Amino acid sequence: MENKNWKAWLYLLPAIAFLGVFMVYPLADVLVYSFEEGYNSASQTFFGTGLYNYSYVLHDPYFLQAVKNTFILVIITVPVSTGIALLISLGLNSIRRLRELYQTVFFLPYVTNTLAVGLVFMILFKKTPYSDGMVNLLINWFGGESVDFIDGPYWAKMFVMCFYTVWVVMPFKILILTSALASVRQDYYNAAKIDGTSKWRIFTRITLPMISPMIFYLIITGFIGAFKAYSDEVALFGTDLNAAGMNTIVGYVYDMLYGDSGGYPSYASAAALILFAIVFTITVINLLISRKNVHY
């Protein structure tokens, strides 16, 4: 048996080694970094320990802007995308013909490189001296004024950011909700039909409670995902997100770490831990609410 134990650990060795070096150790390390004041990555020295890094980050206007952007993004995209995904899934489940085709099309954004397609969105929304772009053309048709969505006013940039985020996260939500809806037994609907239940009542009293666990799952993962938004923003506004005023918390972490404003792993660590604390708190709140509202 001794021999066997030894073998089992051998099988686990690669996984444990990689996880140890690239997950467990960094986890401890990031905490250490976040308390080391004035850490210099070139000389690997620091001059004190304490909460200074946190205080710095929390007073950094770029960070505050990033927090604001991230919160707006989360608050808008999570409900909007979940809501639209629910409508689309309901539609998908009520049709037979062309259903597979629609499902395939709706899934496409999932398998595309978000950086690449983000460029297309940028071009669609951007206003340049040569052309107002596709979207502005549409706006003009409806009698509106052209707006530069990429370098223009904050609300316009925020709109593109939210729009693109919704576009990107939709496939996953549609997929999950469609299969959740399909798994509600037909018997329940037949029973309701025989009792003459109205469509709306079937939806609110039967469908919604039955798929509520999946909806909450999507809301929770949606919150987590949206808080980690970063590469979609890079795709739309370029790598210098601070200049564009469209940075996110994760973007702030990476900018602190690397790039033109980089070289401050301590600040990055502090920011990352603050992000983690925010996400953790919100997830716990979500779970508590869902515990109360999800049936069975």
Next chain:
Amino acid sequence: MKVVLDHLTKKFPSRNKKGDTVTAVSDFCFEVPDGSLIGLLGPSGCGKSTALNLICGLEKPTSGRIFFGDDDVTNLPPENRGVGLVFQNYALYPHLTVRQNILFPLQNLKGKDRLSKAEMLKKADEAAKLVQIEQLMDRKPSEMSGGQQQRVAIARALVKLPRVLLLDEPLSNLDARLRLQTREEIRRIQRDTGITTIFVTHDQEEAMSISDLIVVMKAGVVQQIGRPQEVYDDPANLFVAKFLGTPPINVFEGRVAGGKLFLGEDEVLRVAGVDDQPVWAGVRPEGFIPQEAGPLCCSLAGVEVMGRDTSVVSSHPAAENVSIRSIITAEHRIDKDAETVRFALKPNKVFLFRRDSEERIPFEAV
């Protein structure tokens, strides 16, 4: 409420080939008397569930009409028919309590049919009382036994006083002991309410025990309709004869020659009014009388004494199955160690069927 099924036919598009159709119910004609309990009986896939779905309106017939009383309901959606349906697995809403489940149909009513909250609660309580679940009203379905869930499902179907109550395999999800109890319960509830009730089952014993009338179906076609005892004593064809009765009927390859029925070499019965022909001969288990000089000679395989009755297992070269099961009363004694046993047959327990069409051939016992 009288229910009339008039040449009801339902075809489904076939799954494998395009354009092909599968006929689930074929030319179903039946007038269900008001206030009766009807058992729709048949093996799985015989179209009985489709028939039920047609009656409640979940499916639309390809042709034919359905009447509730004098109303033609053929094209009505289910909610306008006034039917109650109890599903095989009950379909109780898992997130609602028993009371909420029973209230559900009432809360759907609109306009002048709408009841006040107090009236709804009163009706729900009445329905619960009828099925004897008053003390469980605040439970969730998952906290109840199968039998209790079944009662809730019935209460939910009854609460809006349907014109017709339909039950889909009501007992199949219950264990043997509960089944016996519940079927009596269904009978009692039906009697108490007087609502015309149709239920679907594949279990002949279940159908025979509580129905006023049974409808035996096979491959979408109605084989026979009648009171359970009538159908048992007078089956229309070999299928019905085989489907009803436990232990099942014993089938022999026989032939009629010169007014006599032969099973193999044994001349067992004089049958008048039958042309000479090969036949299937069915003998109910209770149709055998052990006799020293009986005409049917079987090899004895075993004797099981079961209290009042004795079950004799034997075999015969002309029998379709390996063993013949006969039930004899205790006054006849069988020597367990004998190699053969001889029987005389009760003429009213013997049925003849055509070899080709398997239709019943009437005969007069002489």
Next chain:
Amino acid sequence: MDYDVIEQRTRRRETLRKTLTYFFLSIWALIVLFPFYWMILSSLKSYSAYNSEYIPKFYTLAPTLQNYKDAFTAVPLSRYFLNTLIFTLVTTALMLVVILFAAFAFARLDFPGKNVVFALFLALMMIPNELVIITNFVTITDWGLRNTFTGLILPSVTSVFYIYLLKENFEQIPDELYKAAKVDGTSDLKYLFKVMLPICQPTMVTITILKIIECWNAYVWPRLITDDEAYFLVSNGIQEIRENGFGRENIPAMMAAVVVISVPLIVLFLIFRKKVMAGVSRGGTKG
């Protein structure tokens, strides 16, 4: 009660509902497909044609493949492509080996401390990438592995989630098979490859596809760890093209590059549509 009226009203309402549903679904399909259409369309317009359209046209009468040539010659697109291919294949292959052994140990072998270790593994699933990436960046830099494939690949060759998925799948294989194999004198390793792997092939395929998608779209880590164009992956490449490529703002060429980058995954998806969708709904969130 007039039954004909009821029936007619029901039917009319049904038709209306169907029409609205299809209309609504088609709108979303349009929103999804339009960017794809636009990128293909733009990639086929010539540079001068594109820039002369103050009001963008929804079609082109003179499609050209020049942009694709530019995309491959003016910027090292084929280099990015090759890098991504190497990165994707090596990472996926290494990860499959690592998770296969780990899942096997958890599912099949009994050793003291197994449950504790597995619980620790599961706990790691909760850790966001953003937390550990900082130290990993420093670690890889310290090891002098920036701008190397090793540096790119190493941190992403394990996935706790896939180990978990595979382990669950392995555990569904009945014990009897293992005992039978033991009676026949089959070694653990042979059993793993000859019995378990073939049985769990669908899960392996799913994991492979998900990992390939993940690798192909990787952006953050490659961006941190490479600043030499020779090691750029397509995501970084496209960003580089956007910021410095093609000299002028050559959008048609940029779109050609975007098309080239997007096609492989879309083709892969269309081939394995059912598997990809089943795999994703089993628990893969993007990123």
